[in-house]
Amino acid sequence: MNDTQQSRSRPALRTAGASALARLIVxxxxxxxxxxxxxxxxxxxxxxxxxxxxxxxxxxxxxxxxDLGISASIINTVAASDDPRHDPRVRGVLVTCVRILAGSMxxxxxxxxxxxxxxxxETLLGDGLIKGSGPxxxxxxxxxxxxxxxxxxxxxxxxxxxxxxxVILLGLVQTPxxxxxxxxxxxxxxxxxxxxxxxxxxxxxxxxxxAMVLANRAVRPMLRLAYRDAVRVRSVxxxxxxxxxxxxxIQMIALPIAMQSSRIVLSHVGSRDELAQYSLAAQMFLPIxxxxxxxxxxxxxxxxxxxxxxxxxxxxxxxxxxxFGGAALVVSGLVAVASPWLAEIASGGAxxxxxxxxxxxxxxxxVQAAKNPLGNYLTDARGLRFQAVMVTLMMPxxxxxxxxxSMQWGAIGPVIAxxxxxxxxxxxxNWVYATRTRAVTR
Numbered sequence: 472m473n474d475t476q477q478s479r480s481r482p483a484l485r486t487a488g489a490s491a492l493a494r495l496i497v498x499x500x501x502x503x504x505x506x507x508x509x510x511x512x513x514x515x516x517x518x519x520x521x522x523x524x525x526x527x528x529x530x531x532x533x534x535x536x537x538d539l540g541i542s543a544s545i546i547n548t549v550a551a552s553d554d555p556r557h558d559p560r561v562r563g564v565l566v567t568c569v570r571i572l573a574g575s576m577x578x579x580x581x582x583x584x585x586x587x588x589x590x591x592x593e594t595l596l597g598d599g600l601i602k603g604s605g606p607x608x609x610x611x612x613x614x615x616x617x618x619x620x621x622x623x624x625x626x627x628x629x630x631x632x633x634x635x636x637x638v639i640l641l642g643l644v645q646t647p648x649x650x651x652x653x654x655x656x657x658x659x660x661x662x663x664x665x666x667x668x669x670x671x672x673x674x675x676x677x678x679x680x681x682a683m684v685l686a687n688r689a690v691r692p693m694l695r696l697a698y699r700d701a702v703r704v705r706s707v708x709x710x711x712x713x714x715x716x717x718x719x720x721i722q723m724i725a726l727p728i729a730m731q732s733s734r735i736v737l738s739h740v741g742s743r744d745e746l747a748q749y750s751l752a753a754q755m756f757l758p759i760x761x762x763x764x765x766x767x768x769x770x771x772x773x774x775x776x777x778x779x780x781x782x783x784x785x786x787x788x789x790x791x792x793x794x795f796g797g798a799a800l801v802v803s804g805l806v807a808v809a810s811p812w813l814a815e816i817a818s819g820g821a822x823x824x825x826x827x828x829x830x831x832x833x834x835x836x837x838v839q840a841a842k843n844p845l846g847n848y849l850t851d852a853r854g855l856r857f858q859a860v861m862v863t864l865m866m867p868x869x870x871x872x873x874x875x876x877s878m879q880w881g882a883i884g885p886v887i888a889x890x891x892x893x894x895x896x897x898x899x900x901n902w903v904y905a906t907r908t909r910a911v912t913r
Contacts, residue, residue: 483773483786484794486633487766487844493636494765497643498758504646511653516664519601526599527612527668531675538620539575540720541568542627543855544712549631550772551779555690560710565624565697567709571716572621573701579617583610604665615672622676625683632689635769641681645674718855722862729866729892733885736873744822745882751822752882755813756832759802760839763795767843774848788848788905792841792898799840803833831886838893845901849908857904858897865896 512521544564552558586592592606600606626638652670656663687694700707733753737746773786806813807829814824849858869892876884 483770483791486635486769486773487791487795489636490639490769491762491766493639494762497639498762500643501646504650508646508649508653511650511657512664512667515653515657516662516667520664520667522599523601523605523608523665524668524671526596527609528671530609530612531616538623539571540716540718540723541571541624541712542630543715543719543850544568544710545624545627546631546771547715547775547850548710549628549690550775555628555632556693558693561690561693562697562700563708563710564712565693566700566707567712568624569697569701570704570709571712572624576617576621579620580614583613583617586610601665604663608666608668611666611669612672615669615676619672619676619679622679622683625686626679628686628690629682630768631772631775632686633769633772634685634689635765635772637685638682639765641678644678644681645671648674648677714852715850715855718852718859721859722855725859725862725866729862729869730889732870733873733889736870736877736885737882740874740877741881741884745877747818747822748824748828749882749885751814751818752810752824752828752832752886755806755810756803756836759799759806759836762802763799763836763840763843767795767847770844771847771850775850778851787909788844789902791844792902795843796837796841799837800833803836807833825883828883828886831883831890835886835890835893838890838898842893842898842901845905846897848905849901854904854908858901861896861900865892868892868896 509521512524545568548561548564549555552561555561586595587606587610590606592609593600593602596605596609600609626641629635629638649667649670652667701709734746734750737749741749770786770788770791774788777786810824810829814822846858849855869888872888872891873885876888878884880887
């Protein structure tokens with residue numbers, strides 16, 4: 472890495488650093504407030520209400536692809552535009568995206584209504600729902616989620632404008648709203664603990680609404696014009712978006728299956744002790760991956776602008792991959808050193824983490840962090856298609872390897888499987904593809 476490469480990468484690294492810092496702030500505050508929420512819900516409404524609250528809040532994880540991948544089109548187009556306030560290409564993309572999100576919102580609302588009217592919530596979500604409040608709360612949560620989705624493009628616009636850290640900080644809105652609702656219910660002596668999850672979804676909606684207002688100010692009058700044209704289905708055609716949206720959608724479906732199946736695998740082929748060890752270690756190390764992902768997203772518009780200018784990226788994704796990996800190694804190393812103490816506090820001494828498992832998670836965090844700049848560099852249509860193919864190949868690899876290695880080595884098995892999958896199909900593959908892409912554009 473020479474001095475020129477380092478100096479050229481510094482602005483992008485500062486952008487990534489701002490997002491990482493914002494994510495750390497949100498993580499620290501949300502964790503603290505989350506503990507308060509947990510205590511208040513359990514003490515005042517009982518364990519059943521808390522279980523339902525967590526069950527319903529986790530519903531969002533079941534539909535990570537609800538926006539159909541349109542984030543790619545919005546971020547690429549807005550970031551590449553010299554004048555997003557008046558660019559007809561930006562307007563065309565936003566028109567199409569407004570229509571797509573409106574359709575997705577309508578489908579989710581229809582599904583929610585159908586499940587509610589047929590009384591199927593308890594069948595789908597199991598005994599975690601409280602009879603009476605459970606189905607109503609679930610339907611309301613999904614309805615609010617659908618409405619949030621309908622205005623979610625405000626956050627994408629802010630990311631494209633280099634304001635990813637603002638989007639992350641807006642995540643602080645959710646938990647205080649839940650706390651405020653609990654306080655009001657307690658003051659009024661209303662027994663509505665079964666409906667608290669709705670407040671969490673409302674918090675997410677408020678954050679999206681604030682982002683929408685900020686985005687509208689930044690690109691005014693573009694959003695007003697896009698809304699006007701979106702309803703003119705017959706007379707106004709939108710721009711093509713699925714050349715980038717579809718590959719991203721494939722990744723949004725395949726990645727959770729590939730990366731989040733470890734606990735299920737261990738529950739089938741491992742012991743409860745191994746599952747507990749894996750879960751506790753994951754709880755310590757995976758937040759670092761979240762910070763790296765947040766920092767990585769901030770690089771997407773940087774690369775998109777440079778790509779639109781028709782020049783080779785001055786912010787080397789390879790250099791930044793090394794920076795990301797190095798930073799992750801330092802942070803995860805500190806967590807590893809503290810892991811015996813953290814395990815003692817978290818489990819009361821009931822769970823002990825093997826050194827091999829801790830080291831494996833450190834390696835996993837490093838490869839996950841290092842892949843982010845490369846993945847966010849390859850965000851044009853060709854790059855996203857390439858990543859979609861690689862992630863699709865990684866999915867069966869991870870699952871099969873997790874099963875085989877878990878049977879052989881227990882809790883460390885799924886971690887090694889994930890390391891190999893990310894290293895081969897994402898880090899190494901993207902490194903080579905990005906190298907070829909940069910060679911062509913020079």
